[in-house]
Amino acid sequence: MPGQARPPGPxxxxxxxxxxxxxISGTGHIWQNNLKYRSYRIGFLLPWAAFLFTAGFTLREYGSYNTNNLGVFIASQVLLFIAPPVYNGANYFIFGRALYYLPYLSLIHPGRVWTTFVALDAAADVVAANGVxxxxxxxxxxxxxxxxxxLVxxxxxxxxxxxLAFMALNIHFHYRAVKAGVFxxxxxxxxxxLYASNLLILLRNCFRTAAFFYPWHSLANGKEWPLWVFEFVPMVVNTYLMNIYPPAKYLPANHKIYLAMDGKTELEGPGMVDKRHFLWTLFDPFDVKGIVQGKDKKNRYWLSDGIGGPLIEAQSSGAELSVIHQGGQTVKTEA
Structure with a gap:
């Protein structure tokens, strides 16, 4: 029927x-992130995504010899469809860990990046899986x-x-890090x-979206090579990109480790503490209510570590500030 996206026979x-x-890639993720760098959280989602692809392609190969087995065909399609969003989830977590590393540049509680976006992704995946x-x-x-x-x-x-919302957060964080001199x-x-990975996932998502708007006999759906070129190959490149530059190598396994505002010193702090109820942090991750009322409850421990100073406030206000450390506390005075 017109508009129906039926995948080509494998x-x-x-x-x-x-x-x-x-x-191979999934095994490499386990070795690099979990075993070598001891970052179990970063190393969880990457192998999971890779092994979902492994299962999906294995069933796809089996289905190519058993074309009448509808159950195998459906299972392979669902696995190959839901695996790329898991890479999205890995990117959310990696970005959240980068925010923990530079907590004074974060617009959102770092721990809520993953929960917020994954919750939204999960809702979309449920809709997609039912449609597929x-x-x-x-x-x-x-x-x-x-x-x-x-539904798809x-x-x-x-x-x-x-x-697009996630990319906007990435770009804003990047801009602030460069401006603060801590990049x-x-x-x-x-x-x-993250930019490269997000673009690869975007290529895949654009192809998937376009394919579902073309009839089943079109080039996008009637031939197998576009599926490989625009979906499967980008995902292979993405997973090996994460092998070449394992995130756990560049981000501390301990989320309490942060980069002081001098851009050089790494310290262990108390971690980002949000004293609001968990449900408030989930539904209002940016603490809009606190910002509007001037009562946001962030623990700005980086201002009293004896190293940095209110750099971000100085740059945003344009005022020249001097920083005096007294008794382990940071006192801000206008010059």
Whole structure:
């Protein structure tokens, strides 16, 4: 039917080759992030995403020899569809850890980056998974297939919107780090890696979104090579990018370690403490209420570490400030 996005029949061999590539990458993620650098949280999502691809491609290869097995076909489609958003989740966590590293530049509580965006992603994934199951089932009624197609379209637009919001946070943080003079080598690697990863995921999402608006006999849906070029290959590049530059190598495993405002000294602080109720931090991660009322409850421990000073306030206000350290406390006076 017009507008129905039916994936092309899988060719023999290619899927198992990609399953092997993702298995190697996932194993590498475990070794690099979990075992070598002891960062279990950073190392959790990357291998999970890789092994989802491994399972999806394995089932896809099996399905290429058993074309009448509808269950295997549907399972492979769902796995290959939900695996890329897990890489999104990994990027959310990596960015959140970068915010912990520079807490004085964060617009949002670092611990809420992952929970906020993953919660939104999960909602979109539930919608997408329900849609993919209906679209992939050739025995379903046309109305059910159309409803599934609409669900997938909605989920893809939701993901695109969240992606743009996440990129805006990345760019804003990058800008503030450069302006504050604390954009060191570690942050450069992390931020440029996130940009590259986000662009690869964006390429995949754009292709997926476009494919669902073209008929099943179009080039996007009637041939197999666009699927490999615009979706699977970018995901392979993305996973190996994270192997070449393992995030745990550049970010402290301990989220309480932060970079002082001199841009050189790493210290262990108390961590970002938000005294609001957890539900408030979840539904109002930017603490808009506190900002409006002038009562945000951030613990600005970086102002009393004896090293830095109110650099951000000085730059934003344009006033020249002198910093005097007295008894371990930072006193701000206008010059």
């Amino acid at each position: 060719a023999h061999g290619a899927s198992i080759a990609f399953a092997i590539l993702f298995t 199951v209906r679209v992939a089932n050739a025995r379903a009624e046309p109305s059910a297939i159309k409803a599934g197609l609409d 379209k909605i989920s893809l637009f939701l993901l695109m919107g969240m992606f 060191n080598y570690k942050l450069k690697v992390i931020m440029y890696e």
